[in-house]
Structure formats: structure tokens, C-alpha cells
Amino acid sequence: MALEKLEIEVEGVFLPLKVLFNPEQIQINREGWSQQNGQLVGQNNPSTLTINLFFDTTLPASTSLLTNLVSEAVPSFLLDGWSKYRPEDVRNHTQQIYNLTRKQGKNRPPFCKLTWGRGNVLLSRGFLKSVTKSLTHFLEDGTPVRALLNCTFEEVLDPELEIRIQNPIDDPVRTVKRGETLSSMAMEEFNDPALWRLIADANQMDNPRRLVPGQQLTVPPLRIDRTSGRGA
Template sequence: MALDKLTILVEADAGKLQFNRRDKSHLIEAMFNPKSLGITRSVQWESAKAAKRDSPELQYTTANPATLTLDLFFDTYDRPQADKPSVYVHMKKLVDLTLVKGDKHRPPVCQLFWGAQEMIFQGVLQNLDQNYTMFLENGVPVRATAKCTFMQWRANASDLKKQNLMSADVAKSWTVRRGQTLASIAAEEYLDPANWRDIAAANGIDDPLALAPGTTLLLPALPVGRLSPGSRRNREEP
């Protein structure tokens, strides 16, 4: 049984994000499987400003995309044939992952697979470090390594579906209905009408009474320390 090789599936040259595993022209197969895969993920927390607290509550702010690092090895010298092609034929496929092509105005998104597993990572090639280590007498490179760092990529629509945007510590938009005021909106969203000033400041509103129906407002996220005990966020927490 042949050893399964790690493969990099490159998105198709189409307007929408599409992948086709049967399209060999968009498939990069590792010549030798990497010895290891490194995945890094980090999130950012901000300490709530509170007086006389040794350990104030932390508020989640955002997350950084995960990164996957791996080393790929390519060798076109160790083969029985007399001709030794340039290893750059393989390296160029990786270089192309860093170039803007077609109508997308960005480098392509990739999916990584290994064996019978489901997709292990989807992202874009953030960093490529090429190192050519063996050459023929005429200068043709025949051995090289590529240190690759992929950054996680997910479409905005897909990411929003995974989030709960109903809590009061997440910024969102609000369409004004007839009869609503900034105070009534603040009371419904934050359970505290006094927070109308935050909405006014976020939207540059000088006259809180001049609020036309159909207007779209930005409802800013409130720090943890200012959330009402009965706010949507706190009501949803166990």
C-alpha cells in the first residue's frame, strides 16, 4: 500500500471560492511527507477597569487566525534517470501561492489534506522560506527545502454564522423603527436607557430626538464592567 502524501489543494480559478480535488493542475503533492506540523492559535483578552480589584474580570476582545507551519523537502537528483530536472519546478508551485492572479485580487486560498483525514487546515500561504541546498555543475538546483506558514482563512459570511451576535458586548447594527428613541433602544439592548449616550457618540448624533425611522445605527460593544446585570449578555450566560 502506497504511503499517503500530504497534499495542498488550491482553489479553482473561479469567481467564488471553489475546490476540485480531481483537478490535478490545482493540487500540490508533497514529494516527502513533513516530519511534523505545528499549529498556533492565540486570543486576546482585556482586563476590565475596576477599582479595588486584585484580579479584575477579563473581557474577550478578538482572536488571531491560527497558523500552520511545516517543512517540505524536494529532491530531483535522487532518481534513476540520467536527466536531473530543476527542483524549481516543484518550488514554483509554492511560489504561485503567494502571487495575485486572476480577478480575485489576492493570492489563492488552500486546503491541506493528509491521508484519509478530513481537511486539516484551510488558509493562505503567509510566509515561504526557500533554501536550495544542492546544485548540478551547470548550476541547476536539484534539492531544496521550503518552510511554509499558512494563516487560517474563512469567509466573512462563514465566520459570522459561527458567532452569536446577540450579546451586548458585541457591536452590531440597529434599524430604527417609528417611535423609537436612543433611550428606548439603549433600554432594549443594554437594559439601561442611560447608555443612549454611547449610541449617540458612536454615530455622531448631536440631537438624540431627531431620529428618523429607517436609520441604521451602530450599537457599540460595552465593556464588561458597564454591562447591566440584566443585559442580554448576562442573561445568556449560565
């Protein structure tokens, strides 16, 4: 089984950015309640995710950009030969992440989604707030081949999501309309069609596909996981 790599999906970029080496630690911070004049006051502040990304093009596990693109189509003995060549400039890997802090034609930074493995969302929507790049090892001609990126991503809050947290369901009873499915209802109620099973379970439906126009269904409240933005 292949090792799952942490990926950064960037808005407007077709392929996700894959890290060379998975981090050993991920720190998530969120400030909630505070005291003001002796009173506890709740705050809906965005969370921040801090992560150190390590890059080293001298190690066997670090393949070149060309290898990343064609490794599945090239015989392994040819890839072994490539590893004997001079290590590439590590900035070929770090620059794409580093550039996420730059203003690129929009009045906001590109949104990012961090995932590690199938379905494991570390940050559903955020932006790279700050990055510190440390180049720590160089070839004789000064080419950097090892780097550490200290990245801080900040969550982008969804106003509609915050409303649903405060008032999860406007009306707990819903009347089925012609052509509706549980998936379409879940999309409308929860903004996620994959949560159709919550409605099916709440109504003890043996056959979720058998909906009758005019049928009344109970829509359960949705508990929100703030880290992923998905229902729990």
C-alpha cells in the same frame, strides 16, 4: 498500501499539488485570549499553519513531473530506467507552491486546502502568507536539485461560521417540508450535508429516509472544530 502524500488543493487548479516528501512536523498557532487593563478579552484571530517541505530530485523517491503524470500507465521497468537520467531542476516542483504568493489577477490570493490522507484536513481554507525557499544542493552546472520551502499558511475565517459558533442554531425545532431530506437540512443548518446523522441521532430515527411533511425535528447545536471548519 501506497504512502499517502500531503496535498495542497489550490483554488482554480484542477489537480492538487503533491509534495515529494511528507513533512516531519506541522506547527499550528492561534492567538486567543489576551489581557487588556487587567481584563481577559477573547479574540477571534485566524490560525496559522507552518510547515517545512523538502524537495530532492536526486533521491529515488523523487520522480520527475513526467513520471508523476504517467506512472500508473507505464511499466515499472521503464520507470526504473528513467531514474538513471540526470536529476531534474528541483524548481519544477517548488515553483508552483512558491507562486502561490504572487498576485494573479485577483484582489486576493488563491485559497488553499491542505489535506494528508483521506478525510484528514489540516487547513480547510487559507492562503500562503509567506514562503522562504532555500536551494541547498546543485549539479556541476549550477542546476539546483535540492530545496527546502518554509511555508506559512493563514486561515481564512468564514463570517457565517463565526456566527454559527456564537449562536449555533437559530431555532432548535424544524418542521419538515415536502421534498426535504436530512442531507438537505444538514446543508442548510450546518453547511455540510454529510452531518445529517446528527439530526437523525437527535431525533432517534430508525429510518432517516422516512420523513413526513409537517413532522417536527429537533436540530442539535453544532460544535465547531476550528481547524477543519467542520462539525464535531
